[in-house]
Amino acid sequence: MEPKNDQRGDGSSRPWYWKDEQRAKPRLNCKGVAQIAIPSVEAKIDGTLLDLSVSGCCIEMDTLWPDMKGIRLEVHLTVRGIALRIAGIVRNIRKGRCVGIEFIDVSSRRAEQIEDLFRELDEMQHTHLHLV
Numbered sequence: 001m002e003p004k005n006d007q008r009g010d011g012s013s014r015p016w017y018w019k020d021e022q023r024a025k026p027r028l029n030c031k032g033v034a035q036i037a038i039p040s041v042e043a044k045i046d047g048t049l050l051d052l053s054v055s056g057c058c059i060e061m062d063t064l065w066p067d068m069k070g071i072r073l074e075v076h077l078t079v080r081g082i083a084l085r086i087a088g089i090v091r092n093i094r095k096g097r098c099v100g101i102e103f104i105d106v107s108s109r110r111a112e113q114i115e116d117l118f119r120e121l122d123e124m125q126h127t128h129l130h131l132v
Contacts, residue, residue, distance in 0.1 A: 026053060027051040027052060027053040027056075027057075027058070028051060028052055028053070028118065028121045028122060028125060029050065029051050029125075030049060030050075030051060030052055030079055030121050031048065031049065031050075031079075032048070032049035032052075032077055032078055032079035032080075033046075033048070033049070033077070033078040033079075034046070034047045034048060034049045034057075034059040034075065034076065034077050034078075035047070035075075035076040036059065036061070036073050036074070036075055036076075036099070036101075037073060037074040037075075037076065038068075038071065038073045038074075039072075039073070039074065040071070040072070045061055045062070045063065045065075046061075046062045047059040047060055047061040047062055047099070048060045048062075049077055049079060050098065052077075052079070052114075052117070052118060052121065053118065054111070054114050054115050054118050055102060055103055056088070056091070056100065056101050056102040056103050057075065057077070057088075057100075057101050057103075058098055058099065058100050058101070059075070059098070059099050059101065060097050060098050060099075061097050061098075061099060063097075064096045064097060065093055065096055065097060065099050067093060068090055068093075069090050069091065069092065069093065070089060070090060071089070071090050072087065072088070072089050072104070073087075073088055073089070073090065073101070074086070074087055074088070075087075075088045075101055075103075079117060079121070080117070080120065080121075082113075082117055084110070084113060084114065084117070086103050086106060086110060086114070087103065087104050087105045087106070088101040088102060088103050088104055089101065089102050089104050
């Protein structure tokens with residue numbers, strides 16, 4: 001998904017949500033219910049979705065997360081009543097609880113659902129900034 005060409009109001013042509021963003025794909029802060037399933041050990045761990053992009057997310061886990069970078073897992077997300085199940089791989093772990101996940105093996109249908117949710121969150125946050 002290509003980001004919209006909204007102005008941030010500072011003369012930049014980058015979208016407002018890319019302020020100070022170094023990633024290839026921008027992430028939006030959001031809150032949602034998350035659960036990580038690790039098929040290799042038959043474990044399910046609850047957490048809170050902190051941010052989302054079309055290529056990954058960050059989840060704050062309810063318990064400390066062991067150093068399991070590179071492990072494949074399944075992410076179950078519910079944001080604004082929309083439920084998604086996406087395969088992923090752990091790319092980083094911050095402070096023992098915040099797990100950065102890259103989505104993998106995403107079907108075109110699932111990618112479209114992620115992009116639709118991202119656009120909805122983007123529009124909500126952009127509208128909220130204008131109201132404040």
